[in-house]
Amino acid sequence: xxxxxxxxxxxxxxxxxxxxxxxxxxxxxxxxxxxxxxxxxxxxxxxxxxxxxxxxxxxxxxxxxxxx
Numbered sequence: 001x002x003x004x005x006x007x008x009x010x011x012x013x014x015x016x017x018x019x020x021x022x023x024x025x026x027x028x029x030x031x032x033x034x035x036x037x038x039x040x041x042x043x044x045x046x047x048x049x050x051x052x053x054x055x056x057x058x059x060x061x062x063x064x065x066x067x068x
Contacts, residue, residue, distance in 0.1 A: 011039065021045075 011028035018024050024043040029036055037057055044052040 014038070 009030065011030045013026070013028055015027040016024060017026075022045045026041045026043070028039045028041070030039065031037075040056050042054045042056075044054070046052065
């Protein structure tokens, strides 16, 4: 089983953005071996009753920080 070789933890929710066409961009983060990784999930509705889901570890959210 996969759970015997990997540890699964909950993601931390950072942002949710919904566009005018119903597309949702969800930004989460997760620690992997003491490294904080951001993930972006995009949920795209379709007129034909289907939904497309895209998950990326290279998120496209612009982040501002005082310590850049």
